[in-house]
Amino acid sequence: MNLRIVVVDDTIIYRKILSDILMEIPGVEVVGTASNGKIALSKIASLKPDIITLDVEMPIMNGLETLEALQKDYPEVGVIMLSTLTKRGSDITMKALELGAFDFIAKPDADARQENIEFLKNALAPRIKAYGKRLEFKRLLRQKQQGLTRVVQAAPRPFVSSLPPMRSGKSKAIAIGVSTGGPNALATMLPKLPKLGVPIFIVQHMPPIFTKSLAESLNNKCQYTVREAGHNETVLPDVIYIAPGGKQMRVVAGANGSKCIQITDDPPENNCKPAVDYLFRSVAREYGALTTGVIMTGMGGDGTLGLKVLKSFGAVTIGQDAESCVVYGMPKTAIEAGVVDVVAPLDSIATEIIRTVRYS
Numbered sequence: 001m002n003l004r005i006v007v008v009d010d011t012i013i014y015r016k017i018l019s020d021i022l023m024e025i026p027g028v029e030v031v032g033t034a035s036n037g038k039i040a041l042s043k044i045a046s047l048k049p050d051i052i053t054l055d056v057e058m059p060i061m062n063g064l065e066t067l068e069a070l071q072k073d074y075p076e077v078g079v080i081m082l083s084t085l086t087k088r089g090s091d092i093t094m095k096a097l098e099l100g101a102f103d104f105i106a107k108p109d110a111d112a113r114q115e116n117i118e119f120l121k122n123a124l125a126p127r128i129k130a131y132g133k134r135l136e137f138k139r140l141l142r143q144k145q146q147g148l149t150r151v152v153q154a155a156p157r158p159f160v161s162s163l164p165p166m167r168s169g170k171s172k173a174i175a176i177g178v179s180t181g182g183p184n185a186l187a188t189m190l191p192k193l194p195k196l197g198v199p200i201f202i203v204q205h206m207p208p209i210f211t212k213s214l215a216e217s218l219n220n221k222c223q224y225t226v227r228e229a230g231h232n233e234t235v236l237p238d239v240i241y242i243a244p245g246g247k248q249m250r251v252v253a254g255a256n257g258s259k260c261i262q263i264t265d266d267p268p269e270n271n272c273k274p275a276v277d278y279l280f281r282s283v284a285r286e287y288g289a290l291t292t293g294v295i296m297t298g299m300g301g302d303g304t305l306g307l308k309v310l311k312s313f314g315a316v317t318i319g320q321d322a323e324s325c326v327v328y329g330m331p332k333t334a335i336e337a338g339v340v341d342v343v344a345p346l347d348s349i350a351t352e353i354i355r356t357v358r359y360s
């Protein structure tokens with residue numbers, strides 16, 4: 001069964017480019033286009049799309065207004081936002097993700113049309129495929145719950161294993177890796193954390209500008225101070241450091257026993273910059289067993305090797321369960337690799353983190 005997609009963009013060129021790219025993806029059917037949100041909403045009932053690609057800036061009815069209407073009247077329709085690489089665009093995108101958008105793509109600013117097309121191809125295809133897998137997983141889950149069929153490979157049940165035998169002491173740092181679905185997951189989980197007296201380091205796969213907007217948004221919700229990390233910044237307790245988009249972030253030894261953040265232009269890892277593995281390795285070196293490593297919703301396998309390093313030092317590792325993930329990719333890879341100690345739903349991850357800091 002094909003995924004049905006409607007493309008919504010006020011620019012006719014982008015509507016054509018996006019439609020052509022999407023039609024090249026196996027199992028995808030572009031069933032319609034619209035130049036603004038008002039027109040798009042009028043077509044939903046008849047076209048019955050699974051996904052809508054939605055431009056942020058449009059006349060008559062913009063992307064945010066359209067998304068709010070979709071969430072009210074057609075909550076089952078997935079939405080991928082297309083946003084400009086500007087502060088305004090990133091702020092609106094953060095709001096859209098909070099409202100329930102599945103994911104977003106930053107529109108390329110390259111002049112060469114072919115370069116734009118290649119960028120959008122590489123960005124759209126994995127997101128569409130991930131959403132398709134999510135729909136299939138939800139369908140199988142519904143069937144299982146209704147007793148209509150046996151699911152041969154069900155989602156792993158949340159479990160808590162015993163803490164690693166090398167562990168001796170409470171965590172002094174928390175490192176988190178997250179991708180697709182991350183902004184909403186972080187906005188759900190982080191506000192539940194009281195000030196624990198330890199720093200938190202986060203890699204959220206996002207382009208430049210967007211990570212700053214994410215930090216500002218989370219800072220308004222959390223007891224922790226949340227900010228985009230700066231180069232050579234001294235690590236402080238009760239601060240959440242978000243890796244800047246388009247850069248790598250690591251933790252290194254500072255003066256007089258302190259820790260310091262370095263922002264580098266080192267190459268991507270797992271096609272990601274920032275990369276979770278890059279951060280996790282550095283945290284393992286600096287904090288060793290006294291670390292809590294957390295892997296959450298997202299595509300791909302970034303973070304698995306980093307968790308393996310953390311576990312080799314005796315750190316505690318936590319993975320988000322399948323049912324609460326927007327995309328069960330990064331946690332699935334890590335869990336199947338045997339590098340996750342605790343598997344928990346999103347609503348319980350904060351509790352698990354608190355346990356590792358307060359009770360060893």
